[in-house]
Amino acid sequence: MIKAVRGTRDILPPDSALFQFVEAQAREVFRLYNFQEVRTPIFEDTQLFSRSVGEETDIVGKEMFTWEDKARAQSEKAQSLTLRPENTAGVVRAYIEHGLGDKGQLQKLYYMGPQFRRERPQKGRYRQFYQIGAEVIGPASAGSESPARDAEVIEMLAMLLDRVGIKGWTLLLNSVGCANDRGKYNEALRAALKDVVGQMCADCQRRAETNPLRVLDCKVPEDQPTIEKLPKISEYLDEPCRENFAEVKKILDAVGVKYELNERMVRGLDYYTRTTFEFTHGGLGAQSALLGGGRYDGLSEMLGGPKAPGIGFALGLDRFVLALQSEASGAQVQSAVSAYIAPLGAGMNAAAAKLARELRAQGVALELGDESFRLKKSFEAAERTGAKFVVIVGENEVKADTFAVKDIKSGEQKTIPRSELAKTLGGR
RNA sequence: GCGGAUAUAGUUCAGCGGUAGAACACCGGUCUGUGGCACCGGCUGUCGUGGGUUCGAAUCCCACUAUCCGCCCCA
Numbered sequence: 283m284i285k286a287v288r289g290t291r292d293i294l295p296p297d298s299a300l301f302q303f304v305e306a307q308a309r310e311v312f313r314l315y316n317f318q319e320v321r322t323p324i325f326e327d328t329q330l331f332s333r334s335v336g337e338e339t340d341i342v343g344k345e346m347f348t349w350e351d352k353a354r355a356q357s358e359k360a361q362s363l364t365l366r367p368e369n370t371a372g373v374v375r376a377y378i379e380h381g382l383g384d385k386g387q388l389q390k391l392y393y394m395g396p397q398f399r400r401e402r403p404q405k406g407r408y409r410q411f412y413q414i415g416a417e418v419i420g421p422a423s424a425g426s427e428s429p430a431r432d433a434e435v436i437e438m439l440a441m442l443l444d445r446v447g448i449k450g451w452t453l454l455l456n457s458v459g460c461a462n463d464r465g466k467y468n469e470a471l472r473a474a475l476k477d478v479v480g481q482m483c484a485d486c487q488r489r490a491e492t493n494p495l496r497v498l499d500c501k502v503p504e505d506q507p508t509i510e511k512l513p514k515i516s517e518y519l520d521e522p523c524r525e526n527f528a529e530v531k532k533i534l535d536a537v538g539v540k541y542e543l544n545e546r547m548v549r550g551l552d553y554y555t556r557t558t559f560e561f562t563h564g565g566l567g568a569q570s571a572l573l574g575g576g577r578y579d580g581l582s583e584m585l586g587g588p589k590a591p592g593i594g595f596a597l598g599l600d601r602f603v604l605a606l607q608s609e610a611s612g613a614q615v616q617s618a619v620s621a622y623i624a625p626l627g628a629g630m631n632a633a634a635a636k637l638a639r640e641l642r643a644q645g646v647a648l649e650l651g652d653e654s655f656r657l658k659k660s661f662e663a664a665e666r667t668g669a670k671f672v673v674i675v676g677e678n679e680v681k682a683d684t685f686a687v688k689d690i691k692s693g694e695q696k697t698i699p700r701s702e703l704a705k706t707l708g709g710r
Numbered sequence: 711g712c713g714g715a716u717a718u719a720g721u722u723c724a725g726c727g728g729u730a731g732a733a734c735a736c737c738g739g740u741c742u743g744u745g746g747c748a749c750c751g752g753c754u755g756u757c758g759u760g761g762g763u764u765c766g767a768a769u770c771c772c773a774c775u776a777u778c779c780g781c782c783c784c785a
Binding site: 285288339340341344345368397399401402403404405406407411412413414415485496499501549550551560567568569571572573574595596597598599600601602626627656657658659660661662663664665672674676677678686688690693695 | 711712741742743744745746775776777778779780781782783784785
């Protein structure tokens with residue numbers, strides 16, 4: 283048997299309805315905040331990711347699905363291609379390629395779709411996973427650099443979580459400063475670690491060399507006191523970054539979105555600057571991050587584009603669904619059809635089909651049975667579809683042009699003329 | 711990439727060297743136009759894959775693969 287490959291999966295009903303639900307809520311929230319959809323390719327030039335996400339990150343270093351696309355003609359060049367591991371790089375590439383900033387206005391773009399990373403699969407972690415994300419990007423003159431945009435994006439996410447019905451979330455907030463601050467902070471960290479790293483865990487000893495920021499992410503209890511004493515990023519922010527962050531917090535306070543400052547929240551993509559954030563949830567096991575994002579001033583320039591500061595986020599759709607399912611209350615998906623048409627007796631399929639067509643045209647969602655079923659079987663089949671009513675189409679009904687409509691739950695049955703059926707069944 | 715656990719019917723699982731089972735689910739009948747109950751009957755498997763040990767392997771051994779839980783990383 284051929285099976286879905288490692289880390290990929292089929293999303294079947296009824297779970298697929300939950301995915302649709304979250305997607306629909308997201309589209310509605312995006313509409314309220316004036317975001318429009320962008321769809322970028324699922325694979326891109328490998329360099330797009332190595333230059334934006336960062337050559338030294340885990341994502342680029344070991345998790346990408348990359349292949350060499352061979353030249354098939356003299357005029358073609360061989361090219362290294364990669365399945366997108368995230369979508370911000372693709373959106374910024376499209377922004378540059380189509381000159382979206384040329385008219386001077388702010389771009390507010392959202393996307394939904396699969397992303398690919400070659401990690402070991404686990405609960406809430408797949409090799410093909412689904413993200414919904416958005417970016418606010420544009421020339422600085424359009425206000426793209428304003429802390430008001432950071433706060434608006436974060437507030438929008440709180441709104442989305444509320445609408446979807448996910449309750450037990452925590453917002454972690456930090457500022458990692460601009461490129462300049464980060465350099466100084468990294469040096470300071472290295473210097474401070476030099477003396478104490480000997481007593482820390484093996485992972486931290488490695489991190490101290492490769493990426494000192496990651497030490498802050500360590501979860502080994504014995505290391506915590508040491509980490510507490512390390513220099514803090516907030517002490518290394520320059521004045522503009524400090525003011526920017528203060529303004530973000532001020533607005534969040536004003537709109538009543540609660541957050542926890544977490545100076546140790548370090549994100550794994552190199553392009554982040556200033557504001558970074560993460561929403562976490564307890565029902566997700568080891569993969570506690572529901573969504574994450576931050577500002578990426580400088581990313582456009584890294585990709586050869588104009589100056590175009592921006593802020594964005596990506597949320598894990600798979601994890602949203604897991605969180606919904608872990609909060610038993612939330613995951614209510616209503617039944618799809620309102621009625622089940624039960625043709626009764628030989629020759630009734632045609633009459634039932636005609637009636638079903640009329641009713642569906644009037645907006646009634648229907649399931650259609652078969653004339654070979656006995657009534658008993660039709661009722662059972664109707665119940666399984668979740669339909670509210672069964673409409674019996676037998677010889678008597680067709681002759682009289684009135685139909686027996688039975689409420690499945692109460693057992694109550696009425697005779698309804700054809701002209702009023704749609705209304706009874708909840709159509710137009 | 712590292713550590714641990716698991717893999718038998720559609721599902722949950724039992725069987726732990728001697729003819730592959732239970733429950734639930736599903737299908738049919740009792741019951742040809744009014745179900746959900748009850749009773750009766752029935753179906754379903756390369757026992758994850760490949761090797762090995764043995765007269766004989768679902769069972770013991772080895773390798774592989776997949777899933778789950780951690781680590782790592784991130785959404």
